[in-house]
Amino acid sequence: MTMTPTTPKDASKLEKALENWTVPIGNLFVSLFHRIALFAIGGATVWSAAVAFMGMMSKGSASIEDLLLLFIYLEIGAMVGIYFKTNHMPVRFLIYVAITAVTRLIIDLVNTKHEADMAILLMGLTILILALANAVVRYASYKYPSKSGQSE
Template sequence: MKINWAENLRHSVHDLAESLGNLLVESFHYLALFAIGGITAWAAVVAFLGMVEKGHITVDDILLLFIYLELGAMVGIYFKTNHMPVRFLIYVAITALTRLLISDVSHHHSPDMGVVYVSGAILLLALAILVVRYASSQFPSVSAEKSGQKRSQSGQASDGEPEAD
């Protein structure tokens, strides 16, 4: 014999705990995103001011600003969609390796196997982007009905990008 009041109370407690847990997780999520975005913007401003103070800007400095730009864009996309854009992480890695390669060649002036290794790593990361783009267009993690976006015949979302990475 079931006791209806006890079962209803159990469901109410479960729903309350689930709602409170979701509130705490989402609050931490947004707080962390704001913190990461703010720290990224602060680091970019400090780096830019350092470049201005130095009086000249190198290619290394420009690539560093691109890294900050990609990190900021990644935080913005994650904030809006709740999806981690894996491609942006790979773009940051490619930019960082390119910065390392340019810095190494411009400061040491002697090409060695390190240049080949870094170039190979950049090539592997570029291939990884191709794999991720292909996989996200063929096997999207979010269907068009769930995300509210209309998909075209090519499997792209209405903004021209595949829906998921």
């Protein structure tokens, strides 16, 4: 039997056989990569949160920025856990992380400058836009749920 196709129909059969063999292997590699990457992200999140917590312990106190940083780690950990369970990336959690990070920046600016300026106003506007984006995502997932029936 020759592997070289002699007719378009033979080429189509060879292509289909190759696809039947390679697609499951490709899917397996993608799945393995996702799992390994999720473990790495989860491990790095736990490690970073532990280092931040130990820094707070050695300092003897925790500032509001420190607590917000721990909330960011918690939200990232929740995203990893949800992705493990559902195989869907919860976009809302990314928005929550962004809102928390911008809030942390605002608090840091206020603590260092001790005055309100345009940067703080723009960051507040950023939080408003992110909150509106979250509302749109929630409405869209409620109004147009995914095919599996799970909303984000």
